[in-house]
Amino acid sequence: MSTAMSARYDIEAFKKRIDGVKIEENPALVRQKSRDFFWYSPTLKRQLDAVTADIVVSPASEQQVLQVLAAAHDHAIPVTPRGTGTGNYGQAMPLSGGILLDLSQFNAVREIGHGRVVAEPGTVIAALDKETRSHSRQEIRLHPSTYHTASIGGFIAGGSGGVGSIRWGGLRDTGNIIRLKVATMEASPRILEFTGDDIHKVSHAYGTNGIITEVEMPLTPAHDWVDVIVGFDDLRAATQFANDLGEQDGLLIKELGLVAAPIAHDHFKRHRKFIAREQHVVLIMVADFQTAPLMGFIKRYRGAQVLFRNDQLPAEDLKGLPPVFELSWNHTTLRALRDDPSITYLQVLYPFPNQIELVQRIHERFGEEVPAHLEFVKFDGKVTCFGLPLVRFSSEERLEEIMAIHEEMGAPIFNPHRYTLEEGGMKQTDETQLAFKREADPQGLLNPGKMVAWEDPDYDFKSGKNFLFKGLAAQGAG
Amino acid sequence: MSTAMSARYDIEAFKKRIDGVKIEENPALVRQKSRDFFWYSPTLKRQLDAVTADIVVSPASEQQVLQVLAAAHDHAIPVTPRGTGTGNYGQAMPLSGGILLDLSQFNAVREIGHGRVVAEPGTVIAALDKETRSHSRQEIRLHPSTYHTASIGGFIAGGSGGVGSIRWGGLRDTGNIIRLKVATMEASPRILEFTGDDIHKVSHAYGTNGIITEVEMPLTPAHDWVDVIVGFDDLRAATQFANDLGEQDGLLIKELGLVAAPIAHDHFKRHRKFIAREQHVVLIMVADFQTAPLMGFIKRYRGAQVLFRNDQLPAEDLKGLPPVFELSWNHTTLRALRDDPSITYLQVLYPFPNQIELVQRIHERFGEEVPAHLEFVKFDGKVTCFGLPLVRFSSEERLEEIMAIHEEMGAPIFNPHRYTLEEGGMKQTDETQLAFKREADPQGLLNPGKMVAWEDPDYDFKSGKNFLFKGLAAQGAG
Numbered sequence: 001m002s003t004a005m006s007a008r009y010d011i012e013a014f015k016k017r018i019d020g021v022k023i024e025e026n027p028a029l030v031r032q033k034s035r036d037f038f039w040y041s042p043t044l045k046r047q048l049d050a051v052t053a054d055i056v057v058s059p060a061s062e063q064q065v066l067q068v069l070a071a072a073h074d075h076a077i078p079v080t081p082r083g084t085g086t087g088n089y090g091q092a093m094p095l096s097g098g099i100l101l102d103l104s105q106f107n108a109v110r111e112i113g114h115g116r117v118v119a120e121p122g123t124v125i126a127a128l129d130k131e132t133r134s135h136s137r138q139e140i141r142l143h144p145s146t147y148h149t150a151s152i153g154g155f156i157a158g159g160s161g162g163v164g165s166i167r168w169g170g171l172r173d174t175g176n177i178i179r180l181k182v183a184t185m186e187a188s189p190r191i192l193e194f195t196g197d198d199i200h201k202v203s204h205a206y207g208t209n210g211i212i213t214e215v216e217m218p219l220t221p222a223h224d225w226v227d228v229i230v231g232f233d234d235l236r237a238a239t240q241f242a243n244d245l246g247e248q249d250g251l252l253i254k255e256l257g258l259v260a261a262p263i264a265h266d267h268f269k270r271h272r273k274f275i276a277r278e279q280h281v282v283l284i285m286v287a288d289f290q291t292a293p294l295m296g297f298i299k300r301y302r303g304a305q306v307l308f309r310n311d312q313l314p315a316e317d318l319k320g321l322p323p324v325f326e327l328s329w330n331h332t333t334l335r336a337l338r339d340d341p342s343i344t345y346l347q348v349l350y351p352f353p354n355q356i357e358l359v360q361r362i363h364e365r366f367g368e369e370v371p372a373h374l375e376f377v378k379f380d381g382k383v384t385c386f387g388l389p390l391v392r393f394s395s396e397e398r399l400e401e402i403m404a405i406h407e408e409m410g411a412p413i414f415n416p417h418r419y420t421l422e423e424g425g426m427k428q429t430d431e432t433q434l435a436f437k438r439e440a441d442p443q444g445l446l447n448p449g450k451m452v453a454w455e456d457p458d459y460d461f462k463s464g465k466n467f468l469f470k471g472l473a474a475q476g477a478g
Numbered sequence: 479m480s481t482a483m484s485a486r487y488d489i490e491a492f493k494k495r496i497d498g499v500k501i502e503e504n505p506a507l508v509r510q511k512s513r514d515f516f517w518y519s520p521t522l523k524r525q526l527d528a529v530t531a532d533i534v535v536s537p538a539s540e541q542q543v544l545q546v547l548a549a550a551h552d553h554a555i556p557v558t559p560r561g562t563g564t565g566n567y568g569q570a571m572p573l574s575g576g577i578l579l580d581l582s583q584f585n586a587v588r589e590i591g592h593g594r595v596v597a598e599p600g601t602v603i604a605a606l607d608k609e610t611r612s613h614s615r616q617e618i619r620l621h622p623s624t625y626h627t628a629s630i631g632g633f634i635a636g637g638s639g640g641v642g643s644i645r646w647g648g649l650r651d652t653g654n655i656i657r658l659k660v661a662t663m664e665a666s667p668r669i670l671e672f673t674g675d676d677i678h679k680v681s682h683a684y685g686t687n688g689i690i691t692e693v694e695m696p697l698t699p700a701h702d703w704v705d706v707i708v709g710f711d712d713l714r715a716a717t718q719f720a721n722d723l724g725e726q727d728g729l730l731i732k733e734l735g736l737v738a739a740p741i742a743h744d745h746f747k748r749h750r751k752f753i754a755r756e757q758h759v760v761l762i763m764v765a766d767f768q769t770a771p772l773m774g775f776i777k778r779y780r781g782a783q784v785l786f787r788n789d790q791l792p793a794e795d796l797k798g799l800p801p802v803f804e805l806s807w808n809h810t811t812l813r814a815l816r817d818d819p820s821i822t823y824l825q826v827l828y829p830f831p832n833q834i835e836l837v838q839r840i841h842e843r844f845g846e847e848v849p850a851h852l853e854f855v856k857f858d859g860k861v862t863c864f865g866l867p868l869v870r871f872s873s874e875e876r877l878e879e880i881m882a883i884h885e886e887m888g889a890p891i892f893n894p895h896r897y898t899l900e901e902g903g904m905k906q907t908d909e910t911q912l913a914f915k916r917e918a919d920p921q922g923l924l925n926p927g928k929m930v931a932w933e934d935p936d937y938d939f940k941s942g943k944n945f946l947f948k949g950l951a952a953q954g955a956g
């Protein structure tokens with residue numbers, strides 16, 4: 001297959017044009033860098049398992065990125081950018097083979113100001129924070145639970161929010177990205193700069209319409225966040241508590257999640273001794289100087305039990321314990337999946353103002369088959385919750401059915417079992433991103449197959465069928 | 479009157495017990511220090527104009543406060559605390575005469591940490607911020623528009639919120655005060671310390687149940703806030719815009735107010751040249767590094783016109799211009815009142831989720847008689863607005879009627895024409911504050927007449943009558 005692919009592109013000629021840029025051609029290593037966490041989904045696992053690039057190219061500067069893009073353009077070789085490959089939907093997987101543009105070496109923090117930082121796209125978020133913390137006790141507002149591994153460019157191009165979203169909303173929210181520099185895919189690639197609403201042209205576009213070469217992000221004070229776990233016997237009570245806590249405007253909370261029994265006890269191994277099997281847990285990160293008001297707040301709730309506080313345990317008891325945020329978001333899923341490969345997950349929005357009722361009704365409907373996992377966030381100015389519920393997988397048909405029932409019940413699904421922008425998101429064309437792709441990638445060489453509107457302008461999202469990218473079939477998958 | 483008053487209390491004996499503490503007995507100066515901004519209200523002006531203390535005492539340390547309280551207690555002389563006397567409802571006015579406890583000399587910043595500051599109660603908020611800014615570019619979360627004159631202790635004891643409330647909610651919200659130290663009014667006054675929910679015992683209690691001797695407040699980054707004024711021809715459009723802006727979770731906004739035409743043009747003298755008479759204006763403070771996303775957001779609104787940005791005017795054009803927050807909150811009222819003494823005001827809550835509709839309906843109902851002034855805030859986790867509408871005053875009866883109509887229409891009034899805690903607030907006894915008064919001020923010597931529940935436990939708040947404190951009558955007022 002790899003040979004068949006290479007035959008399609010003139011990789012040798014391309015290589016001559018990128019002298020000085022680091023490359024990798026060992027097929028095993030190339031295949032490894034062509035993958036992400038797509039295997040969370042049984043559907044994507046089946047569809048994408050055979051996907052691989054022809055070559056990995058690792059530029060370490062803007063100049064090298066431009067050099068690579070110009071050469072790839074001239075030889076009509078597809079380019080799929082990759083940060084560190086922690087996406088969950090095959091976002092960074094090269095469906096048409098070609099060049100895997102590994103940006104992880106392009107990773108310096110360039111400038112730190114009061115409230116803002118400028119960095120190269122491959123900077124790992126934790127590394128970025130390390131610099132801003134030591135510079136001026138600041139940190140990034142939002143990060144995925146893959147804080148220690150994900151790149152800032154990959155987060156912006158492929159992520160949506162996470163830890164911090166209970167305060168700041170998501171990456172899509174105005175103000176959460178200050179400025180982006182983007183390289184176009186043209187004979188003479190240009191560098192464009194976006195601020196304000198123009199940022200939406202390229203953020204969360206899976207790198208289909210430009211390569212982010214510099215980011216400017218807002219910073220917020222870095223506190224010594226305290227991890228707190230509160231237990232409840234009743235799911236509804238836990239949900240109400242978490243929602244109310246999210247509405248405390250004066251409490252500086254960075255993470256607010258809820259995991260239904262028995263998931264926490266069964267899969268949070270290191271925390272198991274603190275959590276009974278029948279306990280639903282609320283996961284909280286609070287600023288160190290606000291533990292007293294938080295404890296005052298918890299006391300108001302009958303049945304709320306503080307199970308864990310990392311600021312009150314001796315150091316030896318904390319050894320090996322992951323931070324609470326690594327029990328949250330898709331780390332919850334990861335821990336369950338690792339123990340039990342038959343588990344998969346959904347991404348659900350429980351819209352304000354009916355979220356508490358809806359969570360309860362859906363929980364009652366599915367019971368053990370779909371254990372609840374909620375992440376409370378600010379969404380359009382209100383507190384509500386996303387769900388990343390676990391699913392005890394039986395078949396793809398049943399998985400589709402579970403999603404359809406969610407939507408019928410009023411809980412929109414952001415489908416994590418699809419590799420295209422549209423099907424995983426709003427199920428409609430993003431005209432802004434499409435228009436910018438026409439301008440910045442007229443040959444359609446950037447991350448082919450991920451933007452349905454580009455591949456098949458007449459595609460009917462209401463058809464009930466999944467979009468199948470032809471390039472995938474060519475790679476032997478589909 | 480002053481002689482009559484003195485005859486009631488043994489001021490001479492008291493004075494002998496407070497050696498070393500600064501005092502003032504000049505009747506003109508004592509009378510001046512016995513007043514606040516009660517004259518905003520025609521009702522309070524009539525009722526409280528004759529109020530005065532017998533002596534002003536200005537302790538400069540906790541030890542001096544304790545000395546004063548013990549001596550006053552032994553001689554059964556009432557003590558009314560005062561920060562800097564910028565309250566609007568006579569909160570700091572000594573209705574029974576006696577001692578005016580001026581805390582403005584007790585005003586050091588004691589300790590600055592990451593996210594918190596410890597200060598003495600008389601510290602003026604702007605002075606506090608000056609120290610925290612130069613220490614570590616931090617500032618207080620919330621301040622009244624009387625930033626340059628109000629004390630932090632007076633704000634906690636008599637204020638409610640203001641600039642910053644669009645992000646942090648009000649002072650009542652969990653977490654916006656970290657810790658208070660309070661001196662009791664007993665033979666041997668004690669110092670108590672409150673954190674968590676216990677803070678509510680003494681916050682917003684008008685100093686009726688303890689003297690705050692130390693405060694610990696949360697800090698947040700001090701940015702170079704940019705003042706922006708946006709104009710609209712249509713009030714409803716302006717209200718919708720402001721509400722939507724308040725819901726932008728990623729935009730760091732510190733102030734978000736709305737002043738209906740023609741108030742801004744008529745009374746914001748220094749800004750008049752930027753504002754047409756028929757323009758409704760939205761007043762915004764945004765973090766310096768977020769002007770681009772704000773401008774992007776404004777562009778989405780047809781009819782929104784950026785009238786003013788202080789970051790884009792030459793220095794000479796800015797000379798003498800007050801900051802936008804001094805056009806906001808009760809500074810709006812002050813500017814109108816100064817020009818036209820027949821103007822007074824209300825304090826209204828437009829509850830979520832009907833705020834936009836309600837503002838419109840009330841505006842249509844009263845027209846020119848009650849020009850709208852809105853302050854957008856976070857309230858129980860949602861964005862909504864308070865109103866401090868102006869009222870073209872005709873009679874006390876009509877004023878009462880206007881308030882009654884507001885309540886009928888679904889907009890609760892926090893009556894600024896009452897000097898008691900209950901009538902100005904929730905119109906019911908605060909059991910926590912009352913219980914703590916029993917413990918901390920068993921003789922009822924602290925700020926008499928302000929807590930109805932103490933003076934008349936059987937008072938019926940639904941009677942439709944105003945509470946009249948008998949001590950006031952004794953002072954020749956009422």
Ligand SMILES: Cc1cc2nc3c(=O)[nH]c(=O)nc-3n(C[C@H](O)[C@H](O)[C@H](O)COP(=O)(O)OP(=O)(O)OC[C@H]3O[C@@H](n4cnc5c(N)ncnc54)[C@H](O)[C@@H]3O)c2cc1C
Nearest residue numbers: 083084085086087145151154155158159160162207212330
């Ligand atoms: C355990 C686990 C937990 C997770 N938790 C979260 C979470 O809380 N919130 C969340 O949003 N996501 C989460 N994710 C998904 C993912 O980790 C994040 O979105 C992460 O930020 C992606 O960063 P990355 O560097 O790995 O990007 P990659 O996976 O390498 O790339 C992501 C997308 O961005 C594109 N891309 C990368 N770099 C660039 C660039 N410079 N220019 C243009 N396009 C580019 C890629 O082509 C791809 O489409 C989680 C995943 C796992 C496995």
Ligand SMILES: Cc1cc2nc3c(=O)[nH]c(=O)nc-3n(C[C@H](O)[C@H](O)[C@H](O)COP(=O)(O)OP(=O)(O)OC[C@H]3O[C@@H](n4cnc5c(N)ncnc54)[C@H](O)[C@@H]3O)c2cc1C
Nearest residue numbers: 561562563564565623629632633636637638640685690808
């Ligand atoms: C133009 C103008 C604008 C205003 N804007 C706002 C606003 O935006 N938000 C707002 O909330 N208020 C506002 N106010 C009201 C007032 O300015 C504030 O509440 C201010 O914080 C009061 O502080 P002060 O030091 O003047 O308190 P004072 O008026 O001196 O006292 C207020 C109350 O606190 C008590 N007190 C004072 N110090 C202590 C202490 N150490 N211990 C116990 N009790 C004490 C007093 O007895 C009194 O009851 C405004 C007033 C004006 C005139």
